[in-house]
Amino acid sequence: MLFKVDSTGSETEKTENNEFKVLDIERHCLDYTDNSTRFYQASRDFSRQYAHIYSARLNTFRNILIPIINKRWSNKYKILKLCELRDKGTTCIIIGTLFKLQELKPSILKELSDQLEILPQPARTHFVHDTDSVVLEDELQRIKLSGDCIDVNKIVTGVVAALLGSEDEDGVFTIKDVCWAECPIQKPLPELNDDRYVVLMSGLNLASKTGDHLFSLNLFLEWLSGFCGTSQYQEQMSKVVRVIIAGGIYANQSNASTLTESDVIVASDVVDSFAAAVSAVVPLDLMPGCKDPNGIMLPQKPFHYCLFPKAIEYKSFNRVSNPYECDIGGFTCLGNSGEPINDIMRYSELDKHLDVMKKTLQWRHVAPTCPDTVPCTPCLDTDPFTIYNCPAVYFTGNCAEFSTELFTGAQQQQIRLVCIPDFCETKTVALVNLKNLECYSMLFN
Template sequence: MTGSNTNEFLRPPSEQEFDPVCRESSHYNPLDTFRLPSGQDRHYKQQYGDMYFLRLAKLKPAVEEIAVEAWEGFSIAGEHARRVERVLDVRQGELCWVAGTIYMDMPLKPNILDDLTKENYTLAPPPRPTYQDPSHPELTQIMLEDESGRLRLTGSLLRSAQLCTGAIIAVLGTENSDGDFEVIDIKVPDLARQPRRWERDGVDAQKEPSKGKIAFVSGLGITGTSSDTLALELLTDYLLGYTGSTSAGSSGDAPPDASAITRLVIAGNSVGASMTVDANADNGAAKKKSGPKKYGYDASAYNASPITRLDSFLAEILPTIPITLMAGQSDPANFSLPQQGIHRAMFPQARAYCAPPPAGEEKQEPGWFDSVTNPWEGDVEGWRLWGSSGQNVDDALRYLNLADDQGNVGDGDGDMEARIRVMEAMLRWRCGVPTAPDTIWSYPFQTHDPFVMQSCPHIFFAGNQPRFKTAVIEGDSPLRLNGADTEMTGTDDNNTSGPHVRLLSIPKFNETGELVLVDTETLEVEVVKFGAFAGQQEKQ
């Protein structure tokens, strides 16, 4: 550091009075899109297949509208393409188009019927790096289905198309002699209508631009051991304003001013270690079977250190900053999507900042500390946010051919670009979790599919990714994916070029030490990285 502020912390006490630093206020308006009914109103006896028919009924008009606009009057050799209402109405040799739901039959994809037959239904299936068999790509079959039946798709276009089970599309082509549908073009529902900023808050526009930022972090991976101490303390000190900032007179190496952060969003996997342990893990199988069965609370089978450390971390920063905490795959919440928020009883210190529980049928009011669902949707600083803890992106990637000969999927630049493109595809499919309930466990909805996006968000994020990556979608323009892209135009209310969406791949904090900041006016992105010097012994 140079200038008059050199060695700011190494000086004698001064009688100079400083102006107090105040944090920018937070405008927060969450949606209850993924909140499940409570108590006896939550049932699991329904058929899961109804979700696909609900999704198709909702999105079929949208994709057909785009298909009509694109293919009306299209002809080959004088034959005009005609619309077919159902997939089983396709006739061999006729040029036509039809809309339906994609279903992919893959050799390594888990099958619930096989699990039931083998009585392997007590635990969730272990995650696979890919559902494809690289040595036998011909075993992967892509089908289009609706309420009438299924139609197998084929053609060279499918090799480059990004598809997964659950996506609603329209295909143009003709049926060949083998009964397969030769695809020559594909259309998707594309981006939904994007709400104006402050639309739900009843504010026409903010006259005075604010200098606020929204902070995103995921994968804290708190284990309750000493390995958490340094990274969490650095993050805590920064959020509390104990470190330097890029204010006037500060060094250019200092992080952005923490007082500008209006809200912290924690995108899942805050707990890194299992909170339940097997008390008989060291004993033989025979002893485990012959031992007395225990009922009720068993202190030896519960590890409270991770959630206790998380509670202390939240309680330390909550007096100065509001927090939205999403559940994740490793957090103490239900496993199937949508995961409900971590119960307030798990946070004896931080729950003082939660809103009181609603009485009867009253709507849950957001508190300073808001434990929300995964996925989650809401408005922050007037912008519509839609995000998840990353399970939807990870599972959709398993449908793509990114594996090597050993079936391993790397986390290099190609994989990160594929993750961003999968996120873009979800927006254009208008479905945030297309593979539920096929390969992602889900609640069996009967009246609607909450994973269908009713409106296009301004910020679409996925947590617990290998590395940070960002990109911008601008209407029908190609995806802007040029490395460390931070510029985003057209965020004003008078923009007429179509929806503008900021995509965020939020890395795991316990592996990268990165905190993502998004400007509340321009939606530009910057990353704050927390790290420690590794000595010679640690490097060895």
């Protein structure tokens, strides 16, 4: 069968008599709400110190952890601040921020002091060492930790936890048990009568000097627009209700070079045309990434509208933040462009994206290493990276390969984890069916 689009924009099918009949196929839709206000309104007062975000994080998690502590350990033990630790050997509970002491952690002061060395130091991408240790700190002081309840190689700086244990004569707190914030209670998921798909993609790298992936990108556009396949297949594709691009539309994270001003100018028309082509057929949410023409500090504000003179004509085109949270038909979707997840992998022995994503849900925090090793704006009163709503779909972008898992939380929350592959390298996108939270990949090659 031969398919084309008539002058009215309706899909048509050529019959045996060479006459065209209109196929009445409409794009399905679901209600949508952007819940990323806390990322848009994050304070950007650079005259302030970064201690404020740690203080805000600790205050927030102290309120979150106290009810969980009472449920887990009852009221048997006192909850003390570090300055209130006086009775040596007495079992108690302390709440604070974990801080890893790492020998290999990059430091500008260390780099300056090492400039006089004759032998150059090798560049590192992983900073875990056998001598790494962890301390707990609150607003006033810190204390050394010991015990097997916390694996120092499976945590990172910035995570807030409640510790049950006692202080010995040497001023070291021996841990007997650990309580994490865990993921929030999940609201009941809607029941859909039919399939509804969300397409997740990242790393389009449209500013690349090579065009090896452009054929696959055009094939993706034809597939999304319903220009290929039978009428039955087109009916299935009409159930795609949204496309989310999780960063890297200009340059993917695997690109070693940095975009110049001329690169952005040359690529902007291609990027705008692609965004407009997608927005013409389905709602599009476009997130920035660390290599895109945007501020590098998290949370990243949406792209400037001047970059998209064509796409902004469509109401279905949404410039959104990174990280990004939205509600699609009652399903909460939360994700980032990959920077926080990759950073956690650099400073721990967690080597799989899905394992890191599970940890961030357990810690109830999207980017715990902000602002220690991930650039972040100096937020004052709140920590925007705290997870307040349990997502139904939790994604991270610019991964080396596609992977997914249906994660069950401590309170039986059902969360679809999705590692979105770099499209430039893999020619692959991820599809999530909101009806049953099933997820699979599709290759355009």
